[in-house]
Amino acid sequence: MTEKKTLVNSWNEWDPLKHVIVGRADGTMVTAPEPAIARDWPKHGFPLGTYGPLPKEMEAKANEQLDNFAKLLESRGIRVDRPTPMDFSQKVQTPDWHQDSMFGCMPPRDVLLTVGNEILEATMSQRSRWHEYLCYRPLLEQYFKEDPKFRWEAAPKPRLAESTYKDDYWNMWKKKSKEEKDQAIYNRDWVLTEKEPCFDAADIARAGKDLFVYHSSVTNRAGFDWLRRHFPDHRLHSIWFYETNPIHIDATFVLLRPGLALSNPVRKPLAPKMIEFFEKNGWEIVECAEPALDDYPPLSFCSKWLSMNTLMLDPKTVCVDAQEKKQMEQFDKLGFEVIPVPFIDVSAFGGGLHCATADVYRAGDCEEYFPKQVEGF
C-alpha cells in the first residue's frame, strides 16, 4: 500500500484539486416531517406526512454514478475518500425533540466547510440532518491523526427546539398570495428564527480572503454572525437572491475562477451593492445556460438549476452533468476544458457534482481576489 500523506488545505472553489470527499447514496431517506421542512410528493409515493427510504433501484443507479465519478477523479490523480453511511431510517432524538428519520450522506458539501487548514462541521438546521456529521467522523479522525496542522472545528450544535422555527411556517406559506410571497422574499422571512446560529456549509462560497454566505432557508442571520466571528481574518459578505425556496449557494451563484462567476437567470441577486462589488473588482458575472430539465427531478428537493452545480478541478477544468449540453457548450466558449459526468440519477439524493463533494486539499494559498471595497457590502 502506498503511503498517503494527508494535508488539509483549500481556500477557494477553483485551485487544483488533489484530495476530495465524494458522498454515498446508501440508505438515503425522504425525510419525515419536521418544523424546518415537510416533504409533499404525492405523485411519487410520498404525500405529506409520509417518509421512507428512496427506492433501492434509484439508490443503486445513484451509487453507480457516484462510484464512476470517484474513479474519474482518481484517474486524474485526485485522492478520493468516502463517508461511512449510517442507518438513516432510525429515529433520533435529543433532550428537546425526537425525529422519525435521518436523511443520508450523499452531499458532504452541505456539512463540511473547508477554509485553509480547517474543516468546520456546520450546525445544519434540520432535525433529520442533526447527526449527519457522524458519517464524516471516521475521515476527520484520520485527517486529525495524519496532518498535525489540520484544524478540526465544529460550530455549536443548535438545539433545534420549537423556538428555532417560526410557528406553523409552511401552512402559512401555502396561504400566501403571490404578493405576500414576494414580500417574504424581500424580507428574507424564512422558516428559521434568530434564536441561535444555524447554517449549512453549502451556503458558503469561498474566494480566498472573501467568503460569501447565502442568507437562505437553512442559514440565518445569527449563523452569518457566528461565521463572521469565527473567521476574523476573512471578509464575510451576506448575500441573498430572489427565490421562494432558497437553499445553498451552489445552484444560485457559482464562483468559477478568479474574475468569473456564474449566475442564475431567475434567482436575481438582491443584496444591495453585490453586483457593484463584483464589477468594481473586475469580475464578470455570466448567466448560466438553460438547464436540460423543465422541472425538479422526482423525489428531489433540488431544482433543475443543478445544471450549474459544477465542480472545478482547476481554474481551467470543470466537471458538468453530462445531460447539460447547453451548459457544457457555454463553458467551452468561456475557455474551460469540460468533463461530462453522468450524474442525473444522483440528484434525488441531495444534489449535483458540487454538493456531492467536499474539498480536503486544493494546491494554493489564501489570496485576495476582491481588493477593492464597496461601502455597505
Ligand code: DAV
Ligand atoms: O437550488 O436547487 C441545490 C443545491 C443543494 N445542495 C437548488 C438547491
